[in-house]
Amino acid sequence: DALFRKKDPAFYHDLEEVLISADIGPVVAQQLVLDLQEWEKNHPEATAEDSLSHLEARMAQEFPSSQPIWEKESPHGPQVLLLVGVNGVGKTTTTGKLAAYFKSQGRTVILGAADTFRAAAIDQLRRWGEQLEIPVVHQKPGADPASVAFDTVRAARARKLDMALIDTAGRLQNKHNLMAELQKIGSVIRKEDPETPVEILLVLDATIGQNAHSQLEEFRKITPLSGLVLTKLDGTSKGGVAVALAQKYRLPVRFIGVGEKATDLLPFDPGLFARSILR
Amino acid sequence: SLTGRLEGIFHKLTGKGGLSESAVEDTLRELRVALLEADVSLAVVKEFTEALRARLVGQAVKAGLTPAQQIITEVYKEIVHILGDHRANIALASKPPTIVFMMGLQGSGKTTTSAKIALHFKTQGRRVLLVASDLARLAAVDQLRILGEQIGVPVVLPSEGVTRPQDMVASVRKRILEGMYEIVIVDTAGRLSIDEELMIELKNLKSLYNPKECLLVVDAMQGQEAVNVSRGFDQSIGVDGVIFTKLDGDTRGGAVLSIRSVIKKPIKFVGSGEKLDRLEPFIPERMASRIIG
Ligand SMILES: Nc1nc2c(ncn2[C@@H]2O[C@H](COP(=O)(O)OP(=O)(O)OP(=O)(O)O)[C@@H](O)[C@H]2O)c(=O)[nH]1
Ligand SMILES: Nc1nc2c(ncn2[C@@H]2O[C@H](COP(=O)(O)OP(=O)(O)OP(=O)(O)O)[C@@H](O)[C@H]2O)c(=O)[nH]1
Ligand SMILES: [Mg+2]
Numbered sequence: 254d255a256l257f258r259k260k261d262p263a264f265y266h267d268l269e270e271v272l273i274s275a276d277i278g279p280v281v282a283q284q285l286v287l288d289l290q291e292w293e294k295n296h297p298e299a300t301a302e303d304s305l306s307h308l309e310a311r312m313a314q315e316f317p318s319s320q321p322i323w324e325k326e327s328p329h330g331p332q333v334l335l336l337v338g339v340n341g342v343g344k345t346t347t348t349g350k351l352a353a354y355f356k357s358q359g360r361t362v363i364l365g366a367a368d369t370f371r372a373a374a375i376d377q378l379r380r381w382g383e384q385l386e387i388p389v390v391h392q393k394p395g396a397d398p399a400s401v402a403f404d405t406v407r408a409a410r411a412r413k414l415d416m417a418l419i420d421t422a423g424r425l426q427n428k429h430n431l432m433a434e435l436q437k438i439g440s441v442i443r444k445e446d447p448e449t450p451v452e453i454l455l456v457l458d459a460t461i462g463q464n465a466h467s468q469l470e471e472f473r474k475i476t477p478l479s480g481l482v483l484t485k486l487d488g489t490s491k492g493g494v495a496v497a498l499a500q501k502y503r504l505p506v507r508f509i510g511v512g513e514k515a516t517d518l519l520p521f522d523p524g525l526f527a528r529s530i531l532r
Numbered sequence: 533s534l535t536g537r538l539e540g541i542f543h544k545l546t547g548k549g550g551l552s553e554s555a556v557e558d559t560l561r562e563l564r565v566a567l568l569e570a571d572v573s574l575a576v577v578k579e580f581t582e583a584l585r586a587r588l589v590g591q592a593v594k595a596g597l598t599p600a601q602q603i604i605t606e607v608y609k610e611i612v613h614i615l616g617d618h619r620a621n622i623a624l625a626s627k628p629p630t631i632v633f634m635m636g637l638q639g640s641g642k643t644t645t646s647a648k649i650a651l652h653f654k655t656q657g658r659r660v661l662l663v664a665s666d667l668a669r670l671a672a673v674d675q676l677r678i679l680g681e682q683i684g685v686p687v688v689l690p691s692e693g694v695t696r697p698q699d700m701v702a703s704v705r706k707r708i709l710e711g712m713y714e715i716v717i718v719d720t721a722g723r724l725s726i727d728e729e730l731m732i733e734l735k736n737l738k739s740l741y742n743p744k745e746c747l748l749v750v751d752a753m754q755g756q757e758a759v760n761v762s763r764g765f766d767q768s769i770g771v772d773g774v775i776f777t778k779l780d781g782d783t784r785g786g787a788v789l790s791i792r793s794v795i796k797k798p799i800k801f802v803g804s805g806e807k808l809d810r811l812e813p814f815i816p817e818r819m820a821s822r823i824i825g
């Protein structure tokens with residue numbers, strides 16, 4: 254008990270502030286600090302350094318580590334990745350980065366430009382395709398995105414390609430018509446072949462604060478999400494809200510974005526992520 | 533809601549007289565959580581609650597109001613006051629052209645907002661020119677070109693072989709004189725405030741164009757780093773005004789309060805949708821209610 258008092262109250266106060274400043278959120282930040290104090294009661298000899306390591310491990314453990322479809326055998330037909338999320342978070346860039354990533358692993362990839370709404374969205378993905386020498390399925394601006402998604406999976410199947418990566422338009426989660434459109438894209442992909450292994454990745458921008466909760470909540474209502482991508486971690490934002498999301502929704506973070514180039518994509522490492530929040 | 537939680541605090545109290553110190557402490561604790569959940573930055577929340585503590589302790593409760601209602605009204609009025617109570621608009625240069633710079637983090641809405649501002653001034657009868665100065669992002673130039681076509685505003689595109697924004701300045705100046713444009717809006721590439729090289733590029737570009745207004749475009753759903761980022765842009769480049777985008781979403785928008793209270797620059801407009809007519813004046817009262825939730 255005397256050792257416990259050695260860590261003065263400022264330690265816990267500062268720790269809570271570090272967590273809050275990392276966008277973990279006030280409730281989860283307080284809960285993590287209280288849990289830590291509880292753990293310390295059972296480990297009275299723990300130093301401040303021990304406590305930080307424990308907290309790091311504790312935060313890292315929140316992230317489930319289910320195997321993605323691309324690490325499993327795919328008996329027939331292409332695996333499909335669908336990238337969704339609100340406006341400007343990095344979906345198109347991440348689609349390009351994923352294409353480069355899978356191609357570097359020796360897989361054959363095709364892209365689908367299913368953002369048929371925003372100015373030059375199709376051009377942007379086609380430019381990525383040109384840079385990476387990967388084909389891009391596209392239609393005219395204004396075309397039905399579900400139709401583009403369908404064509405992309407069909408083309409991947411016909412050409413016996415390993416992966417189809419489909420980019421979609423940004424949409425704010427409170428736009429009911431846009432969310433309905435997304436639901437249709439998902440169901441059309443399943444209709445093309447219900448056996449197709451599909452991962453639907455919600456792309457989250459690390460600079461976003463607590464609104465990430467509403468984004469995840471609303472997107473998962475209309476389409477079964479299989480994982481998250483956290484972008485822009487090369488900036489000063491820590492993306493700590495991902496810890497709260499992991500606790501609540503148990504979705505794995507598949508990758509993180511750390512820049513604007515094709516190679517600026519890393520598989521998610523929960524330990525490194527937790528450390529970057531605390532140090 | 534916050535009102536509900538505050539009612540809960542005062543429901544337990546039966547004492548008459550002014551607001552007791554312990555009730556105020558409980559209130560400030562609830563308020564702190566509410567503001568942090570709304571993405572108001574920690575430093576601003578502390579400052580805000582400190583100032584509020586001094587005013588609330590011993591304060592008499594007005595007739596017809598519950599203590600919770602009184603406190604919420606106090607909080608609301610203070611937020612409205614910080615957010616600024618005058619109509620900010622883009623200042624025009626004493627003689628044309630008025631050059632406006634759009635800058636900010638990646639994906640914040642600069643290109644879309646450039647076109648919105650162009651439409652805003654065109655509708656007022658001004659001669660407007662857009663400059664596609666983002667030569668980094670794939671198809672960024674195409675994006676602004678297409679938006680310009682949609683609203684009938686000419687866009688200066690980089691000439692063949694031009695790869696650096698500063699190499700466009702001469703041809704832009706020429707276009708301005710030839711077309712006698714009154715308002716020139718320069719769209720720039722998204723960048724991190726901690727990217728020294730790109731901040732130097734932007735500073736250099738600013739000295740070449742000498743813009744009347746440098747506008748920081750900020751995504752309203754920004755979290756705790758909103759203050760550091762905006763302060764970074766203000767210190768490196770100089771911010772004359774801020775535009776918050778994507779306010780048609782359901783974010784509480786605490787970043788608006790944080791940025792306004794720290795860098796103290798006027799909020800010129802808000803973006804409230806993807807279509808180019810979705811540019812609105814900033815209304816502090818609406819924002820205050822939204823932040824309080
Ligand atoms: N620094 C940094 N910038 C990124 C990262 N990922 C994407 N970006 C940038 O963020 C901006 C938006 O990226 P996009 O890929 O167009 O985003 P989006 O989600 O497809 O946008 P919409 O389709 O308009 O909704 C671009 O300037 C990208 O270069 C990242 O990990 N780090
Ligand atoms: N719903 C909504 N979407 C917006 C608003 N402003 C911009 N957007 C969308 O946000 C996304 C990003 O907008 P851009 O204009 O490309 O952003 P940017 O800052 O130019 O991006 P970079 O040049 O890559 O840094 C696009 O999908 C826009 O349509 C807004 O006020 N509301
Ligand atoms: Mg996109």
Ligand SMILES: [Mg+2]
Nearest residue numbers: 642643666672
């Ligand atoms: Mg842009």
